[in-house]
Amino acid sequence: xxxxxxxxxxxxxxxxxxxxxxxxxxxxxxxxxxxxxxxxxxxxxxxxxxxxxxxxxxxxxxxxxxxxxxxxxxxxxxxxxxxxxxxxxxxxxxxxxxxxxxxxxxxxxxxxxxxxxxxxxxxxxxxxxxxxxxxxxxxxxxx
Numbered sequence: 001x002x003x004x005x006x007x008x009x010x011x012x013x014x015x016x017x018x019x020x021x022x023x024x025x026x027x028x029x030x031x032x033x034x035x036x037x038x039x040x041x042x043x044x045x046x047x048x049x050x051x052x053x054x055x056x057x058x059x060x061x062x063x064x065x066x067x068x069x070x071x072x073x074x075x076x077x078x079x080x081x082x083x084x085x086x087x088x089x090x091x092x093x094x095x096x097x098x099x100x101x102x103x104x105x106x107x108x109x110x111x112x113x114x115x116x117x118x119x120x121x122x123x124x125x126x127x128x129x130x131x132x133x134x135x136x137x138x139x140x141x142x143x
Contacts, residue, residue, distance in 0.1 A: 005059045005142035007052050009097070011042035013074075013134035019118040019126040025081070026108075026118075027097040027138065039098070039118045041072070041129055042136045049091040049098075049110050052140075059142050060085035060111070066142055068111045070099065072121075073137040074128045079121050083111030085142070110140075 014033045019025070021039035028037075031044045049057075060066055066085035071078060083099050093108040101114050121129075128134055 005056050007047070007056050007140040009045055009047045009138040009140070011045035011136045011138065013129045013131045013136060014040075014043045015130055015132055017041060017043075017126065017129045019121050019129060021118040023101045023117050025099050025114075025116070025121075029095050041118055041121065041126075042138070045097070045138075048094050048096055049108060050094040052091065056140070056142065057089075057091045061087055061089050061091070063087060068099075069141045069143065070111075071139040071141075072125075073139075074125060074134060077122075077125050077128065079116070079125055081114055081116045083114035086112055 016033045016035050018038045019041050024039040025041050026039045027042045027045045029045050033043050064086050068083045070081040088105050090107045096108040097110045098108040099111050099114045101117050103112050
């Protein structure tokens with residue numbers, strides 16, 4: 001049986017979440033957010049890319065074909081995003097987690113070639129993200 005590599009992240013909503021960026025989505029440990037942060041979908045996260053387990057990061061960087069399945073749960077609603085790891089990932093930013101549709105990589109990048117960005121999340125789902133008291137559960141699975 002194939003070993004499962006999983007990470008759980010807890011974050012919260014914010015009144016300034018717009019979720020309108022067309023190529024990225026971001027989760028941040030920061031608690032404050034301006035309307036310029038249009039890729040941000042969650043704040044006050046308990047993890048950034050640097051906080052993920054060494055085993056998870058090693059698997060994600062093992063090849064360019066490692067698939068990341070990201071499940072985001074908010075008040076009974078679920079969004080699923082599929083993206084890919086890369087041998088070029090640094091995974092050392094201690095504030096943010098960024099998933100990108102493009103192949104661009106920075107120290108905040110968790111995964112690339114994603115099938116969704118912030119703009120692609122259902123608007124009913126995004127409305128729930130605008131509540132600062134909303135708990136957001138994010139599960140990362142590698143296959």
